Amino acid sequence: MSGLRVENLSYRYGPKTALDDVSFRVEAGQFCVLLGPNGAGKSTLFSLLTRLLVPPEGRVFIAGYELGRSPRAALARLGIVFQQSTLDLDLTVAQNLRYFAALHGLSGRAARMRIDAALDQLDMRERAGEKTRALNGGHRRRAELARALIHDPEVLLLDEPTVGLDAAARRSITNHAHGLTESGKTVLWATHLTDEVYPGDRLVILHQARILAEGGAAEIAGDMPLAERFLTMTGADA
Amino acid sequence: MRLYWTSLWAILAREALRFVQQRERFVAALVRPLIWLLVFAAGFRAALGLSISPPYQTYITYETYIVPGLCGMILLFNGMQSSLSLVYDREMGSMKLLLTAPLPRGWVLFCKLLGSTAISVLQVYAFLGVAALFDITSPGWGYVTVLPALIVCGLMLGALGLLLSSFVRRLENFSGVMNFVIFPMFFLSSALYPLWKMAESSRLLHDICAVNPFTQAVELIRFALYVEVNWAALGWSVLALAVFMAAALVGYDPARGRQR
Numbered sequence: 001m002s003g004l005r006v007e008n009l010s011y012r013y014g015p016k017t018a019l020d021d022v023s024f025r026v027e028a029g030q031f032c033v034l035l036g037p038n039g040a041g042k043s044t045l046f047s048l049l050t051r052l053l054v055p056p057e058g059r060v061f062i063a064g065y066e067l068g069r070s071p072r073a074a075l076a077r078l079g080i081v082f083q084q085s086t087l088d089l090d091l092t093v094a095q096n097l098r099y100f101a102a103l104h105g106l107s108g109r110a111a112r113m114r115i116d117a118a119l120d121q122l123d124m125r126e127r128a129g130e131k132t133r134a135l136n137g138g139h140r141r142r143a144e145l146a147r148a149l150i151h152d153p154e155v156l157l158l159d160e161p162t163v164g165l166d167a168a169a170r171r172s173i174t175n176h177a178h179g180l181t182e183s184g185k186t187v188l189w190a191t192h193l194t195d196e197v198y199p200g201d202r203l204v205i206l207h208q209a210r211i212l213a214e215g216g217a218a219e220i221a222g223d224m225p226l227a228e229r230f231l232t233m234t235g236a237d238a
Numbered sequence: 239m240r241l242y243w244t245s246l247w248a249i250l251a252r253e254a255l256r257f258v259q260q261r262e263r264f265v266a267a268l269v270r271p272l273i274w275l276l277v278f279a280a281g282f283r284a285a286l287g288l289s290i291s292p293p294y295q296t297y298i299t300y301e302t303y304i305v306p307g308l309c310g311m312i313l314l315f316n317g318m319q320s321s322l323s324l325v326y327d328r329e330m331g332s333m334k335l336l337l338t339a340p341l342p343r344g345w346v347l348f349c350k351l352l353g354s355t356a357i358s359v360l361q362v363y364a365f366l367g368v369a370a371l372f373d374i375t376s377p378g379w380g381y382v383t384v385l386p387a388l389i390v391c392g393l394m395l396g397a398l399g400l401l402l403s404s405f406v407r408r409l410e411n412f413s414g415v416m417n418f419v420i421f422p423m424f425f426l427s428s429a430l431y432p433l434w435k436m437a438e439s440s441r442l443l444h445d446i447c448a449v450n451p452f453t454q455a456v457e458l459i460r461f462a463l464y465v466e467v468n469w470a471a472l473g474w475s476v477l478a479l480a481v482f483m484a485a486a487l488v489g490y491d492p493a494r495g496r497q498r
Contacts, residue, residue: 050338054493076340084331088252090259102248103339105241 002028002063003186004049004155009058011044018044020209022058026188026202028154031181033197033217034190036206037234042190043083045206046159049188050080063154063186076104079153079185081144083160089133093124093143096132097150104151111150118146122176138169145176155186162196170196194227207234245341246349253353256323267315267361271308272368279304291432293464301374306460307429309362309384310452313392316361318420320354321399322412329408337492344487347400351483354399355392362388380463387462387472391455394475397482398451404489427453428460451478 005025011018019041026032036042047053049060051071060067065074087096094115101111119125122142132140141161148156158177162170174196180187189196197203203217212233213220221229257264283300290297327333336346366381376384402415426443427450428436437444447453454474461468 050334051492052334052337056493072340072342075338078338080334080338082331082334086331086335088332091255099248099252100335102244103336103341105244105340107244107247 005061007059031187032202040206041209077154079148079156081158087132094128118149122146249349250353293466310456316358317395317399321403324403351396358392376463384462387458394479400486423452
């Protein structure tokens with residue numbers, strides 16, 4: 001069994017329920033969009049999926065490994081792009097990537113080859129020597145996506161990776177991420193923007209700590225545009 | 239095993255690089271104890287009479303007395319500084335990269351601790367070097383034997399910083415750490431005055447000073463600088479290191495939900 005599976009996750013911050021019995025699954029090679037308005041619980045879910053937080057209830061399976069029982073095996077198969085940039089701005093792109101590779105046990109020639117391949121995949125090879133501070137927002141994001149691919153993870157998590165990007169950069173990174181499923185990667189992409197959902201994507205709609213809908217994007221949209229469907233589903237409570 | 243070594247190496251290299259890029263920090267860390275040594279001590283030497291007490295075998299000047307305390311001060315400030323940068327890392331997100339690596343959290347924190355200690359020790363040697371230029375010296379071998387003492391004390395104070403960083407959520411709260419941790423630890427210790435001197439004015443203050451781990455660290459360094467081992471100080475310092483490290487691990491436990 002591979003891909004990503006979430007079973008009965010709940011999480012509370014004191015009296016506030018951030019996630020309430022959330023379950024869904026993403027099959028291997030699928031692109032799944034986790035769509036939800038701000039404050040729906042997306043970031044909490046990402047913290048739980050990356051083990052920054054440990055849930056009191058529920059289980060997470062990454063590429064077949066249960067995060068709670070074998071955290072290191074699961075994390076080794078997980079690539080993450082956080083909402084907030086985690087690049088070291090004083091280092092070059094290549095240095096940032098080398099640091100990350102070492103944290104995953106890759107060094108020397110093996111690391112260099114993987115880094116070059118990841119940079120090629122994102123068309124970032126010629127920027128390898130630039131300080132990340134000098135890059136624009138779109139290129140920084142691409143560098144982070146390349147970094148998340150170095151250790152060839154089976155599952156990729158991206159938490160609102162297009163925040164703060166202009167339309168062209170947003171399109172470019174969304175396309176790049178969709179392309180990754182061709183090589184068999186499972187992708188979970190969190191966003192609150194319906195135009196980042198492609199018709200063939202799998203869709204999970206999260207609202208007020210619960211899952212409202214799960215299925216194919218086209219099915220969920222039905223006879224109206226997805227943006228409108230999303231607003232009707234979540235708007236009543238807004 | 240390979241994973242452990244490459245990650246250790248990467249974390250150390252990054253700490254070193256960060257240190258090289260922040261030369262002001264190095265200078266600041268050097269100037270602070272030098273002001274104490276060259277200004278404060280010079281003014282105080284007349285006010286304070288020191289008798290002969292171990293490890294000193296002759297009368298010493300006040301400057302000589304406070305050198306180990308100032309070494310400890312460098313380690314203490316650096317421990318807090320690295321704790322501050324951990325909180326900063328957490329706010330800026332780069333800590334997430336470390337915490338989501340397929341490594342045990344204890345190892346990640348230990349690597350961080352080792353990195354900051356290595357840098358602290360380098361700064362202490364720079365300070366001892368400048369002090370030597372002003373003719374404030376220790377026996378030659380003391381500069382060698384002090385190294386393990388500095389490592390133990392650096393790790394201990396670094397672990398304290400680690401512990402604090404797991405509880406201090408926001409950067410702004412760090413001024414509180416200055417007031418409630420650094421100053422009491424430094425002044426309630428044997429760094430500036432021997433404990434028997436403290437006992438003359440207040441028994442209670444003396445007792446507080448005696449249990450302060452920073453006092454133990456300073457005494458460990460003081461004896462090591464004179465090629466002697468203060469076993470009691472070593473024991474207490476190692477114990478404090480173990481307690482701080484264990485508490486820091488609890489503080490960084492993801493099940494406690496602090497790592498947002």
